[in-house]
Amino acid sequence: MAEIRLQGITKIFDKKVRAVDEVDLTIADREFMVLLGPSGCGKTTLMRMIAGLEYPEHGRVSIGNRDVTDLPPRRRDISMVFQSYAVFPHLTVFDNVAFGLRMKNIAKAEIKRRVEGAAELVQLGPYLERYPAQLSGGQRQRVAVARAIVMEPAVLLMDEPLSNLDALLRLNFRAELKRLVGELKTTTIYVTHDQVEAMSLGDRIAVMREGRIVQCGTPMEIYDRPANRFVGGFIGSPPMNFLSGRIERSNGHLQVGLGDQMLTVPATLGGRTAGEVLVGIRAENIEAEAAPAEGAIAARTEVVEPLGSHLLVTAAVGDQKLKIQARTDFPARPDAPLWLRPEPDKLRWFDPESGQEIDAR
Amino acid sequence: MKGQRLGWAPYALLLPSLVFLAVFFAAPMVQAFGLAFQNDAGNWSLESWRTMFADAQFREALVTTLILIVILIPVQFVLAMAMALVINARLKWSGLWLYIYAIPLGISELAAGIIWFAIFTQQGWLNSILEGLGILDRPYIFLNYQNPAWLISAVVLAEAWRATSIIMIILVAGLQGIPRDFFEAADVFGATSWQKVRRVILPMLRPSVQVALILRTILAFQAFAVVIALAGGGLTVLSSEAYRWYSDYRDSHVAAAYAGFILMLSVVSTILFLWLLPVREEQQG
Numbered sequence: 001m002a003e004i005r006l007q008g009i010t011k012i013f014d015k016k017v018r019a020v021d022e023v024d025l026t027i028a029d030r031e032f033m034v035l036l037g038p039s040g041c042g043k044t045t046l047m048r049m050i051a052g053l054e055y056p057e058h059g060r061v062s063i064g065n066r067d068v069t070d071l072p073p074r075r076r077d078i079s080m081v082f083q084s085y086a087v088f089p090h091l092t093v094f095d096n097v098a099f100g101l102r103m104k105n106i107a108k109a110e111i112k113r114r115v116e117g118a119a120e121l122v123q124l125g126p127y128l129e130r131y132p133a134q135l136s137g138g139q140r141q142r143v144a145v146a147r148a149i150v151m152e153p154a155v156l157l158m159d160e161p162l163s164n165l166d167a168l169l170r171l172n173f174r175a176e177l178k179r180l181v182g183e184l185k186t187t188t189i190y191v192t193h194d195q196v197e198a199m200s201l202g203d204r205i206a207v208m209r210e211g212r213i214v215q216c217g218t219p220m221e222i223y224d225r226p227a228n229r230f231v232g233g234f235i236g237s238p239p240m241n242f243l244s245g246r247i248e249r250s251n252g253h254l255q256v257g258l259g260d261q262m263l264t265v266p267a268t269l270g271g272r273t274a275g276e277v278l279v280g281i282r283a284e285n286i287e288a289e290a291a292p293a294e295g296a297i298a299a300r301t302e303v304v305e306p307l308g309s310h311l312l313v314t315a316a317v318g319d320q321k322l323k324i325q326a327r328t329d330f331p332a333r334p335d336a337p338l339w340l341r342p343e344p345d346k347l348r349w350f351d352p353e354s355g356q357e358i359d360a361r
Numbered sequence: 362m363k364g365q366r367l368g369w370a371p372y373a374l375l376l377p378s379l380v381f382l383a384v385f386f387a388a389p390m391v392q393a394f395g396l397a398f399q400n401d402a403g404n405w406s407l408e409s410w411r412t413m414f415a416d417a418q419f420r421e422a423l424v425t426t427l428i429l430i431v432i433l434i435p436v437q438f439v440l441a442m443a444m445a446l447v448i449n450a451r452l453k454w455s456g457l458w459l460y461i462y463a464i465p466l467g468i469s470e471l472a473a474g475i476i477w478f479a480i481f482t483q484q485g486w487l488n489s490i491l492e493g494l495g496i497l498d499r500p501y502i503f504l505n506y507q508n509p510a511w512l513i514s515a516v517v518l519a520e521a522w523r524a525t526s527i528i529m530i531i532l533v534a535g536l537q538g539i540p541r542d543f544f545e546a547a548d549v550f551g552a553t554s555w556q557k558v559r560r561v562i563l564p565m566l567r568p569s570v571q572v573a574l575i576l577r578t579i580l581a582f583q584a585f586a587v588v589i590a591l592a593g594g595g596l597t598v599l600s601s602e603a604y605r606w607y608s609d610y611r612d613s614h615v616a617a618a619y620a621g622f623i624l625m626l627s628v629v630s631t632i633l634f635l636w637l638l639p640v641r642e643e644q645q646g
């Protein structure tokens with residue numbers, strides 16, 4: 001049973017860079033947790049502190065109810081897949097995978113059995129006698145994964161394991177990794193800056209920005225209800241659309257004005273009755289119409305990108321731009337007018353100053 | 362650069378060093394071999410080699426040289442490795458350590474010998490300190506002709522002090538070429554410090570280790586100034602025999618034979634290291 005608990009973890013580099021800033025996070029036993037955020041936000045540093053490769057300025061790390069903050073990596077019962085793989089070039093695939101078991105003085109026969117088992121899981125069976133220089137990048141990545149899982153650790157840590165692979169391999173490995181970790185049922189922390197990877201793999205995602213966790217939840221929660229403008233803009237392709245509007249009150253009902261057009265809104269806007277507000281809506285939650293319709297917003301088509309499964313239309317409402325996902329048979333032409341009908345229950349509201357979500361439910 | 366046509370440019374760039382090597386190294390070497398295989402009359406002969414092997418001092422010089430190497434190389438290698446690891450650990454002040462360790466590199470061989478002579482001589486620092494501490498009541502003569510063990514120890518100390526940093530610098534350069542991820546992977550997968558050195562660092566450092574060992578062994582075969590400064594005629598090594606035959610007996614043929622013999626030993630030891638520590642392509646990252 002390995003629940004991971006981080007309490008007030010902070011790492012400061014060179015006396016001023018707060019790479020990780022007061023992070024509290026609890027990862028349940030057997031959970032697959034993804035740390036997601038743009039490059040430089042402190043994901044790797046946070047993972048390295050869990051591994052014991054970096055020591056926090058303050059805060060505690062515990063794994064399975066054991067405070068490991070002051071323990072070296074080898075006494076934490078963890079394994080790690082490095083971004084660079086760090087597969088030892090002077091050892092064969094077999095010896096690489098066996099490395100950790102040998103350090104633990106495990107019997108030869110058992111090492112052989114476990115190494116062969118792990119190699120089988122990642123389809124490296126025929127390559128056990130090769131040296132890493134004789135393998136492709138994808139195969140080396142598998143060696144790194146096999147070396148980590150063969151330890152049967154309490155916690156598996158992976159730092160952008162797919163980022164050095166080309167696009168097609170990455171897609172295949174993603175699914176393979178998901179199956180593998182699903183079978184192992186090991187508590188896993190996975191670092192990535194790729195939001196698609198995060199969505200596809202994670203039981204939960206912790207979105208990081210500038211050393212802090214800004215939102216933590218299931219992929220659908222994070223996609224559907226971003227806690228702030230940053231998360232909405234970081235997750236999803238295309239990112240969430242944001243339009244600034246003005247809260248107005250007309251005959252007892254709240255409305256939000258976009259330029260000279262009105263958007264119907266929920267009964268309450270977190271108690272706000274006036275002022276500016278930011279409207280968030282995803283491209284696939286806007287229906288496009290070629291003719292004027294009741295309650296639809298008039299807009300102008302700017303760019304049409306056919307993406308095979310759908311059209312990605314960039315439209316302008318007044319001087320604000322937004323992206324819309326339209327069916328391939330939608331008659332979109334640059335400069336043509338179109339009418340937009342956002343799904344009312346998919347509208348999200350944000351404070352324009354802080355960028356935080358306004359709970360309008 | 363792969364696949365790009367470079368034409369004559371690389372050869373032109375190599376030319377100055379090739380000329381330098383040919384004029385100042387290859388030509389004298391050929392001449393020396395010529396001398397070694399000729400007699401006074403200028404005829405081809407093995408006479409100087411016979412003289413050398415039959416000389417009473419030859420055995421002693423060879424044994425002393427070999428003893429020096431057998432003690433020096435492992436001692437220096439372990440020291441240099443430890444120093445290199447200290448520097449590579451990037452602790453506070455480790456940059457400073459590099460400079461401190463490197464100081465002896467700036468001192469000439471003879472000067473180093475004289476510094477250590479000043480320590481070990483009858484009125485030297487070591488005796489003064491030991492007397493001051495009351496451990497000795499009168500100076501002990503360390504550098505005594507009757508006591509080769511002390512002479513050899515003094516030479517080993519001086520040589521180790523003088524030339525360990527050369528090995529260290531080669532090892533530091535090698536260590537810094539190894540991405541830290543490998544050391545961290547070793548940490549994560551349970552290696553203790555010793556296992557990390559033994560199983561990861563040394564094997565990955567093999568090319569540097571090989572270069573350092575070859576270089577140091579060749580230099581040790583040539584050890585001369587330190588021996589002369591510390592032991593005078595009390596200790597003889599191969600290169601001091603070459604010098605003695607050249608300057609005392611004015612026999613450049615036997616002196617050249619000694620030089621040729623040292624060269625052959627160097628070649629043999631180099632081949633030995635290349636063979637004992639093969640650097641195989643597929644094992645390098």
Ligand SMILES: Nc1ncnc2c1ncn2[C@@H]1O[C@H](COP(=O)(O)OP(=O)(O)O)[C@@H](O)[C@H]1O
Pocket residue numbers: 013014017018019037038039040041042043044045046
């Ligand atoms: N060893 C270090 N020394 C100084 N600054 C560091 C060090 N490691 C990371 N940083 C800084 O900490 C911040 C977070 O880095 P990192 O954790 O690697 O981000 P990520 O993995 O999210 O891209 C960055 O600003 C980076 O420059």
Ligand SMILES: [Mg+2]
Pocket residue numbers: 043044045
């Ligand atoms: Mg990173």
